[in-house]
């Protein structure tokens with residue numbers, strides 16, 4: 218009797234389990250389907266975990282370290298005030314200060330660029346009186362041009378529009394948004410081209426276009442670096458045309474027929490097809506790669522189209538553009554001619570390319586595991602570290618303490634040596650037979666990493682990632698091809714992002730060394746001046762103080778030394794001119810109106 222009762226119970230509990238099991242299966246399938254299978258590839262990365270960045274404890278109030286960094290932060294602020302006062306006194310209303318002759322220069326429309334570009338830095342530095350004093354000037358700023366002039370679309374968007382939007386986001390002064398909206402409208406005719414790729418220049422009064430020196434071709438960086446500004450503006454104003462115009466550009470880029478993710482630096486204005494075979498992260502392409510990741514971040518990681526473009530491009534960059542230098546095994550990024558097989562590297566390394574380590578670090582820390590595997594994350598972080606080391610050491614390698622605008626690395630395998638997977642750091646000619654035996658015919662970094670991995674990961678870290686030794690004298694593993702120091706921000710941007718994503722103090726110290734060199738070598742009685750060469754001290758100077766020095770170089774310095782995290786990277790995203798925008802989510806109403814996939 219007992220046995221029969223147990224049997225019934227067992228059968229009943231099995232029967233009871235069945236619906237439970239079925240319900241569980243249905244829920245799991247729906248969840249998995251929703252999160253993976255039933256979504257298009259573009260939509261698969263929309264379910265993401267919260268961003269987790271290392272929390273960097275600030276020093277105890279009143280401690281020696283806290284006082285030290287506070288005083289360094291103040292020095293940068295004083296540097297900004299020095300530069301801005303010179304601009305105000307001698308060049309107010311003009312675009313930039315000429316710090317040697319104390320005059321103004323007007324290469325960017327003549328509307329007063331430095332004032333707008335430096336506005337959010339002013340706010341972040343707590344210079345609110347200075348900030349408020351600019352508002353009436355901005356209110357009456359004239360965005361017009363004479364009939365024969367054109368506003369360079371890319372520069373006007375990243376510097377003026379980005380500057381106004383960021384200053385608005387920080388201060389909530391409505392005049393800044395009104396002016397941003399007005400400027401956004403005036404620049405819109407730039408998209409009146411056959412495919413909607415923005416023209417090089419636009420007249421803000423007549424809407425007439427100019428195509429610069431490339432009549433039929435669009436430069437990748439120029440057409441793909443307006444999306445953050447226009448999308449944020451669309452979000453703030455509700456104007457659908459802002460979103461539609463820039464998203465159309467993304468569609469053209471997405472459709473371009475590419476080998477791997479190797480986006481060319483030029484696209485046809487008329488067909489959107491590649492116009493050359495150069496794959497690069499240098500000046501012609503740089504911020505296009507940056508905006509692929511950052512558009513996704515700006516939308517609080519909900520717009521998968523740009524993310525998928527980033528994943529394609531970043532993997533192609535890592536696979537094809539990273540090389541190791543011969544003697545010190547410095548990791549660098551160059552450009553390749555993809556027409557040749559195998560693709561041939563130019564071995565040129567631009568200061569401009571030093572934005573890449575920061576981007577890689579930011580991507581690795583914000584991409585969900587569904588988009589970036591643990592193994593790839595590790596690779597991206599190594600690349601970030603190695604490249605940032607090289608960007609820094611190029612400064613330390615020079616007597617001025619400042620880095621040149623471009624170098625060309627010597628051939629990795631042949632002329633000087635190679636990375637020995639057994640950890641032999643020797644430098645010199647490596648016989649071809651040995652190179653062949655080791656399978657190191659190319660100098661590509663990924664090949665060296667694979668070899669190192671296969672050899673059981675000897676030597677305490679992958680090739681090209683260890684801290685390099687600076688080398689002021691002697692034969693270096695590169696030659697300077699552009700000797701100037703143009704007060705550019707990219708290296709300090711990389712250092713700032715490495716600091717914020719790793720918490721390693723060495724980055725802060727390196728940033729401080731660079732700031733001291735800038736102060737010592739470039740300060741003039743009225744501002745700071747670019748240098749003609751980094752190999753000579755005192756160095757002959759150039760009569761220019763670019764607006765990005767106020768917008769980017771000094772801002773990243775200040776944020777690097779400041780004890781508080783003034784712009785948390787899980788809430789803000791910098792445009793390519795270092796103007797921070799707050800991340801936001803498209804509302805369901807906006808999604809409907811702008812046709813953003815739900």
Ligand code: DMJ
Pocket residue numbers: 503504569705706707765793794795
């Ligand atoms: C800046 O205007 C921007 O960072 C741009 O994307 C490229 N470079 C300059 C400064 O070097």
